[in-house]
Amino acid sequence: xxxxxxxxxxxxxxxxxxxxxxxxxxxxxxxxxxxxxxxxxxxxxxxxxxxxxxxxxxxxxxxxxxxxxxxxxxxxxxxxxxxxxxxxxxxxxxxxxxxxxxxxxxxxxxxxxxxxxxxxxxxxxxxxxxxxxxxxxxxxxxxxxxxxxxxxxxxxxxxxxxxxxxxxxxxxxxxxxxxxxxxxxxxxxxxxxxxxxxxxxxxxxxxxxxxxxxxxxxxxxxxxxxxxxxxxxxxxxxxxxxxxxxxxxxxxxxxxxxxxxxxxxxxxx
Amino acid sequence: xxxxxxxxxxxxxxxxxxxxxxxxxxxxxxxxxxxxxxxxxxxxxxxxxxxxxxxxxxxxxxxxxxxxxxxxxxxxxxxxxxxxxxxxxxxxxxxxxxxxxxxxxxxxxxxxxxxxxxxxxxxxxxxxxxxxxxxxxxxxxxxxxxxxxxxxxxxxxxxxxxxxxxxxxxxxxxxxxxxxxxxxxxxxxxxxxxxxxxxxxxxxxxxxxxxxxxxxxxxxxxxxxxxxxxxxxxxxxxxxxxxxxxxxxxxxxxxxxxxxxxxxxxxxxxxxxxxxxxxxxxxxxxxxxxxxxxxxxxxxxxxxxxxxxxxxxxxxxxxxxxxxxxxxxxxxxxxxxxxxxxxxxxxxxxxxxxxxxxxxxxxxxxxxxxxxxxxxxxxxxxxxxxxxxxxxxxxxxxxxxxxxxxxxxxxxxxxxxxxxxxxxxxxxxxxxxxxxxxxxxxxxxxxxxxxxxxxxxxxxxxxxxxxxxxxxxxxxxxxxxxxxxx
Numbered sequence: 001x002x003x004x005x006x007x008x009x010x011x012x013x014x015x016x017x018x019x020x021x022x023x024x025x026x027x028x029x030x031x032x033x034x035x036x037x038x039x040x041x042x043x044x045x046x047x048x049x050x051x052x053x054x055x056x057x058x059x060x061x062x063x064x065x066x067x068x069x070x071x072x073x074x075x076x077x078x079x080x081x082x083x084x085x086x087x088x089x090x091x092x093x094x095x096x097x098x099x100x101x102x103x104x105x106x107x108x109x110x111x112x113x114x115x116x117x118x119x120x121x122x123x124x125x126x127x128x129x130x131x132x133x134x135x136x137x138x139x140x141x142x143x144x145x146x147x148x149x150x151x152x153x154x155x156x157x158x159x160x161x162x163x164x165x166x167x168x169x170x171x172x173x174x175x176x177x178x179x180x181x182x183x184x185x186x187x188x189x190x191x192x193x194x195x196x197x198x199x200x201x202x203x204x205x206x207x208x209x210x211x212x213x214x215x216x217x218x219x220x221x222x223x224x225x226x227x228x229x230x231x232x233x234x235x236x237x238x239x240x241x242x243x244x245x246x247x248x249x250x251x252x253x254x255x256x257x258x259x260x261x262x263x264x265x266x267x268x269x
Numbered sequence: 270x271x272x273x274x275x276x277x278x279x280x281x282x283x284x285x286x287x288x289x290x291x292x293x294x295x296x297x298x299x300x301x302x303x304x305x306x307x308x309x310x311x312x313x314x315x316x317x318x319x320x321x322x323x324x325x326x327x328x329x330x331x332x333x334x335x336x337x338x339x340x341x342x343x344x345x346x347x348x349x350x351x352x353x354x355x356x357x358x359x360x361x362x363x364x365x366x367x368x369x370x371x372x373x374x375x376x377x378x379x380x381x382x383x384x385x386x387x388x389x390x391x392x393x394x395x396x397x398x399x400x401x402x403x404x405x406x407x408x409x410x411x412x413x414x415x416x417x418x419x420x421x422x423x424x425x426x427x428x429x430x431x432x433x434x435x436x437x438x439x440x441x442x443x444x445x446x447x448x449x450x451x452x453x454x455x456x457x458x459x460x461x462x463x464x465x466x467x468x469x470x471x472x473x474x475x476x477x478x479x480x481x482x483x484x485x486x487x488x489x490x491x492x493x494x495x496x497x498x499x500x501x502x503x504x505x506x507x508x509x510x511x512x513x514x515x516x517x518x519x520x521x522x523x524x525x526x527x528x529x530x531x532x533x534x535x536x537x538x539x540x541x542x543x544x545x546x547x548x549x550x551x552x553x554x555x556x557x558x559x560x561x562x563x564x565x566x567x568x569x570x571x572x573x574x575x576x577x578x579x580x581x582x583x584x585x586x587x588x589x590x591x592x593x594x595x596x597x598x599x600x601x602x603x604x605x606x607x608x609x610x611x612x613x614x615x616x617x618x619x620x621x622x623x624x625x626x627x628x629x630x631x632x633x634x635x636x637x638x639x640x641x642x643x644x645x646x647x648x649x650x651x652x653x654x655x656x657x658x659x660x661x662x663x664x665x666x667x668x669x670x671x672x673x674x675x676x677x678x679x680x681x682x683x684x685x686x687x688x689x690x691x692x693x694x695x696x697x698x699x700x701x702x703x704x705x706x707x708x709x710x711x712x713x714x715x716x717x718x719x720x721x722x723x724x725x726x727x728x729x730x731x732x733x734x735x736x737x738x739x740x741x742x743x744x745x746x747x748x749x750x751x752x753x754x755x
Contacts, residue, residue, distance in 0.1 A: 020470070024456055024463030027688025027700075028470040035706040037688070045665075045688065049697070052659035088624045088660055089320050125660055184659050185695035 052184035068135035077101035094160035105170035115151035118173035122159025126181030129190035144231025168200025176200035198243035208244035313595035314338035321626035343385030376407030405648035410601035437572025440718035448713035449682035452477035455693035474701035478719035479682035501531035541602025544590035574613035583626030616652035630667030652682035
């Protein structure tokens with residue numbers, strides 16, 4: 001929807017706003033009706049919010065996801081959060097496996113050599129993002145991990161980032177790569193984040209993970225770029241025996257391509 | 270006062286705890302009996318419902334128990350809060366700050382009151398602004414949190430409305446009939462031109478008298494240095510009587526001041542316990558060091574309030590540093606920290622933290638009113654970031670409600686972003702338009718020094734309203750004058 005500046009009379013002013021708008025994705029120069037926004041802007045905002053809300057409350061279609069991942073083997077698990085309402089109120093439950101899923105994974109654990117890398121696709125706060133680009137991301141990432149053993153792809157319902165810990169622990173993976181739908185914003189509702197954790201087990205701190213965020217096709221990272229960063233991180237984490245802040249600090253010296261952690265001026269919601 | 274038989278302090282078995290005696294609290298209310306094991310539990314169970322207290326396992330078991338807890342709380346003497354620190358003195362420097370700085374003389378006129386009695390005193394028409402200001406140093410965060418739990422939304426508004434906390438740096442914030450705004454021109458990659466464009470847009474709406482404050486996307490010293498210089502040049506060029514801030518960690522601000530950067534205000538997120546503050550990488554001595562350094566800059570022209578704090582219910586719980594206290598009491602303790610540093614600005618970021626702490630619009634609105642009331646009563650210059658995230662059950666209508674309520678309550682300042690959409694932090698706050706609406710509808714004006722500047726720049730009409738558009742030629746000059754805007 002076209003945004004009109006305060007006063008369309010002078011070409012000077014219109015040109016000015018056009019020029020300023022090129023410098024930022026922020027909603028500037030919207031104009032006004034009385035004290036209010038023009039209706040077009042109101043509806044534009046409402047549509048963006050509605051898309052974000054729909055994204056949060058979407059349901060992960062795991063059958064379709066399994067087909068898109070074929071021929072990779074998949075395993076479906078549930079967190080301890082029984083539904084979306086509980087999931088949103090109880091992040092602690094979204095970090096634990098349901099008792100049934102925990103039992104099932106215990107039986108699946110390899111008897112001999114553990115897998116080097118285990119992928120978990122979790123719905124997070126944007127199930128649609130996982131459906132849209134989760135399979136492509138997993139396949140691109142596996143392409144970057146030649147020579148390493150890869151476990152079955154775990155598809156997780158009502159999952160928070162830290163659900164990868166009990167999953168990875170149960171399957172005795174050396175590294176857990178959690179791919180999760182990020183909290184939708186107004187401009188992008190289908191962004192993925194990757195969280196890598198070495199030696200996953202329940203109780204790992206966020207500072208022990210490496211994050212690659214903003215994976216989407218509206219000016220974010222492409223699946224291929226994200227996969228390359230992940231490939232580098234996985235090999236370095238295995239080689240140095242650490243993940244998280246320590247690896248980030250060393251990596252920032254070795255490779256400028258590694259994503260920064262989120263800014264710290266406010267707690268992450 | 271209430272038709273209950275609540276039997277607080279002087280009864281019940283005593284338990285040695287932290288070197289002090291703990292008392293049991295018992296409430297009998299219309300045939301039901303409820304036992305509360307300590308003051309913490311009474312406070313938590315008396316709290317209006319919110320998801321963060323559910324998450325912490327502290328909420329009332331039933332709605333009836335919640336009301337009985339309030340009845341019990343109403344009869345607790347205020348002195349009880351001095352005798353029974355909710356977080357032990359020995360383990361927490363915030364408790365030590367609260368206890369050691371308590372002003373006994375200011376408390377004396379209220380010392381005979383219960384929590385319920387304090388509520389009545391606050392609401393009494395005879396209790397005026399001067400009495401409330403005089404009482405502030407005698408009130409502890411826990412007393413203020415407690416009394417808020419006995420107050421309906423209208424009570425929180427009525428009392429806050431007659432409480433003023435005025436601060437100054439390059440202008441004067443918090444005067445009666447005034448509403449200031451923080452202009453928040455965030456950009457996903459900290460692009461100086463994009464930030465300047467958002468500032469320019471906001472100034473045309475009369476926004477920015479509380480502070481022009483950027484949350485940097487990349488939190489480091491070189492990045493903040495560049496942004497601070499850009500902000501300062503812009504402010505100097507147009508002689509804007511306001512202050513700027515890059516909301517970076519306090520240790521970065523210290524380093525920036527060492528490097529001679531133009532730091533007006535030192536920002537920090539704070540919370541209500543030593544452990545929670547440690548989670549933010551700060552303690553009281555670090556905050557004191559930063560304040561001293563900022564004072565030494567001598568950059569304020571009207572006053573020397575140099576600190577800017579943000580807080581929010583749930584911060585302590587999310588750091589697992591809440592010591593079993595409900596999130597609203599922990600939040601009030603954060604204001605106990607803030608007031609020790611004579612800040613220019615303090616705001617709760619009320620809906621930012623997400624639905625696991627404040628689930629929906631109703632809970633966000635209640636928390637916003639509580640936070641503003643508690644801050645003001647403690648003598649803190651309270652503002653609010655009226656906001657929500659996309660996974661909370663809230664929308665613009667909820668924000669409209671809260672901004673009008675806080676406008677009526679006399680809130681010092683509100684945060685505004687272009688079109689309500691913060692494109693860096695991915696959440697929704699108020700818009701520049703909302704500031705215009707609120708000032709217009711409630712007859713509130715910008716800080717006096719800033720208002721004079723707006724008139725001079727042709728943004729404000731002679732009658733104090735924002736012009737449809739200021740002189741385009743002047744605006745073009747404003748933009749083209751310098752690099753970042755060109």
